[in-house]
Amino acid sequence: MSQKKTETGTGGLENIVAGVRRDRELREKTYRERALKLFPHVCGKCGREFTGRKLKELTVHHRDHDHENNPPDGSNWELLCMYCHDNEHSRHLDAEWYGAETPGGEQQLSSVHKPFEGLEALLKIKKPPLP
Ligand SMILES: [Zn+2]
Ligand SMILES: [Zn+2]
Secondary structure (H helix, E strand, C coil): CCCCCCCCCCCHHHHHHHHHHHHHHHHHHHHHHHHHHHCCCCCCCCCEEEEHHHHHHHEECCCCCCCCCCCCCCEEEEEEEHHHHHHHHHHCHHHHHHCCCCCCCCCCCCCCCCCCCHHHHHHHHCCCCCC
């Protein structure tokens, strides 16, 4: 009876990295879930209510902007909708919002709309014909 679970050397680091990532995701996911259990699903700024599928638009804001400060009573958390949350952070450009990279916790609004991008291209093509 000498059956041991042997770990192959390859892929070890990958596992560690994946573990750390999962850890972080889990932690961020948990505080959000805890916050959602503690507070009514209402944006603390605009007062909109979020239910069902819309609930994912409700994010957890850290009042002191410290991601690591997650007291169990939720005193550092505030539920904000994505718009109000973005608004809150555009006033203080800090790492809490922009450093977040996990879905479910703080969400990144990385889609920057460029409404004039197409127009610019059109203008370049439409050169007036030379006489
Ligand atoms: Zn809001
Ligand atoms: Zn925040």
